[in-house]
Every structure is written in C-alpha cells, then in structure tokens.
Amino acid sequence: MEQKLTPVMTKNALDVHDLTVQFSVPSGVISAVDGVSLSVLPGEAVAVVGESGCGKTTLARAVLGLQPFISGRIEVAGGEVGHDLSGQGKRIGMVWQDPFASIQPKWTMRKIIEEPLRLAGEKRPIEPLVEQVGLSVSLLDRYPHELSGGQRQRAAIARAIALQPPLVICDEPTAALDLSIQAQILNLLKDLKAETGCSFLYITHDLQTVRYLADRVAVMYMGQIVELGKTEDVFESPRHHYTKALLESSPNLAALGHVPSAPLGEIPDPTSHIPGCKFASRCPAAQPTCQTPPPNDMKGDHSALCHFPLN
C-alpha cells in the first residue's frame, strides 16, 4: 500500500493577485511592487530574481503581512493575508539574508529553534528537526555567537520549517555566507524541498543558484514581473530583453568565454512615472511603441511583459 509521508496540499501555497505597494518619499512616490501576480504551487520552488531595488523584499514583506499594500490580494494556502497586517502571513516560514541579525543573541539555540513551536502552543522534541537541517544536537545548549554563519543559517532554516508551514520564503539566504557554505545551504534547501514537500519562494539576485533550486522563475524589474516561466525555459530561451541582459552579464557565462553585452546603463529613478515599458530606456530593441504599456505576451506558460519579445 502506498504510504504518504506528508499531507497532500491541494491549494496553492501562495496566490498574489495584482499587488501594488507604494512608498511616499520626499522626492515622490515609489511603486516598489507594481501590479504583481504570482502563484506558488504545492511543493514548488519559485524564484524571484532582479537587480537591487526591484521590489523583491517588499513583495516578501507584503506576503508575510509586514507591509501594507494599496491594492491587490494575497492568499497563503487559501487564507487571505489582510491589509490589517494580520492573518495567514504568520504561518509562513521565513529565512532572512543575515543569520546574525535574525537570531536572538542572548538565547540558547534550543530556545531559538523551539520558539515558533512554543508560540503555536505545540510541544514536541526539536532534536529530529535539528538533525534534519544537518546540525548536531550538541549545539542546542550553545549561544548564536558560538556557531559559524552556516550553522546559524541552518538554525534559522530549522525555525522556519518547525511548524511545517505551507510556504517558506528565503530572502537572499546565502548572500552573507562564504562561497563554500553557500553551496551547502543551497543543498540543504533543495533536500528539504524534496523531503518535506514545502513550497518555496526563493528571492535572490544570483541567477546560478536559481537554476539549481527553482522550478519556475519570475524576473522582476522596477516593481513588475517582466518574465515568468519554467526555469529551464527562461534560462535557455529568455523572452524579455531584460532577462537576456541579466543572463549575459551573469559571471558564469562570462567565464565560459561569452562576450558580455554592453552595459545597459542606469536603472531610472524609482520615483519617475513611466507610462510605457519601464525597461525601454535601457532596452537595445526599444521602438516608439514601447512608450505605451506593453502587453503580457504569453507563449504556453512562458510570459513576457514586452511589445517585442524574443523567441
């Protein structure tokens, strides 16, 4: 008889519909997230990639219920995350970039990892969880400063998955770590995805790790998702000119002898109002039409927000 080790989730782990988040700053209004729609299916890892300031963390904060949004709708495992910053967002496991900042310095590792269970009123031993993330249980009586950066990030991951959340968000989980440790943490995330069936929203600007971890990838530019598709499709045949430029400037491709494309110039001021394609000022293929809003061009399940998509 077939044995199921994890409950089968039928609802999407995440549904974001037409989400907009704005910040008022002295020089104007920044649409940090500008009409984003994105789903994460049960057991799926979706990566969100893009340059610094494109809105990745703001999107994550809105999903967590930490960031008010002006319009749109967010559902986590079918439950709505409200404008009142409460509700389902609390059920999400979160792994931030800096394991030093996100861990209480005066608590033992046992207290740190047990905290989500305690808050949820659940009592069960954490040793299996600690072993699952590759930590020795002997570390449980130590303090964060006695652990390495990689060990602390493992502890942060243990906390994030302690309640078997429907969704785990990782925001640049390896950016603060040494290269060799980065690979170990990525391996751990990949193993956990296979073992637990958790869904992941994986935020990064490191394209090579996306290829390793994600089933689908969303490319963000100035608050919008400009391309969305299966990881392999996006890497093999990018449809948006921005994605193509990102891939061509990725260090690994350069190392393989590809000539990097010409630098695309500066990202426009985030407070500037751009009625047409936001990438047009940097796009090598821009035409006069690009001053009007681009259609979302779909080819199968591979979309690009562009008047003149590639492929």
Ligand SMILES: Nc1ncnc2c1ncn2[C@@H]1O[C@H](COP(=O)(O)OP(=O)(O)OP(=O)(O)O)[C@@H](O)[C@H]1O
């Ligand atoms: N609290 C805030 N107040 C004002 N502007 C903000 C605030 N938080 C973010 N922004 C602006 O919103 C935009 C998106 O920022 P966000 O931090 O989401 O980008 P990001 O993609 O996570 O960047 P990075 O890769 O550097 O982490 C940026 O222009 C940023 O300056």
Ligand SMILES: [Mg+2]
């Ligand atoms: Mg960020």
